[in-house]
Amino acid sequence: MFKKILAVDDSEVILNLHKMTFKRYPNVELITAKNGVEALKKLQEIEGIEVILLDINMPLMDGITFLEIVRREKDKYGDIPIVIISTEGEEESVLEALRKGATGYIKKPFRQRELHELLEKIEMKLKQGKQ
Numbered sequence: 851m852f853k854k855i856l857a858v859d860d861s862e863v864i865l866n867l868h869k870m871t872f873k874r875y876p877n878v879e880l881i882t883a884k885n886g887v888e889a890l891k892k893l894q895e896i897e898g899i900e901v902i903l904l905d906i907n908m909p910l911m912d913g914i915t916f917l918e919i920v921r922r923e924k925d926k927y928g929d930i931p932i933v934i935i936s937t938e939g940e941e942e943s944v945l946e947a948l949r950k951g952a953t954g955y956i957k958k959p960f961r962q963r964e965l966h967e968l969l970e971k972i973e974m975k976l977k978q979g980k981q
């Protein structure tokens with residue numbers, strides 16, 4: 851499992867759900883942000899974030915804008931995997947995010963196991979890519 855995860859969502863409920871999910875993994879450090887602006891700040895300040903869980907609709911800076919910035923500034927942010935956490939009715943935005951470089955997506959409400967499996971798949975692909 852990834853060891854440093856950044857979860858970005860303006861919903862306290864979803865952030866708490868992420869916290870509960872990763873509590874089971876004592877080696878996982880979960881960092882949270884409430885919008886794209888805060889997420890960019892944390893990405894710059896905190897080293898070694900390995901994956902980002904990203905909401906689409908957020909105040910100040912939405913997920914799509916955040917994604918664009920991170921992908922545009924590769925030298926700064928690297929090739930960090932970004933998983934979109936989407937809501938019913940956001941299919942268009944999910945497609946846009948995938949076109950713009952999102953690694954994968956999952957729909958709310960999701961089971962904890964679904965998210966685990968997706969993260970494990972992404973991690974495995976990354977490892978294979980490095981070999």
Ligand SMILES: [Mg+2]
Pocket residue numbers: 859860861905906907908
């Ligand atoms: Mg939201």
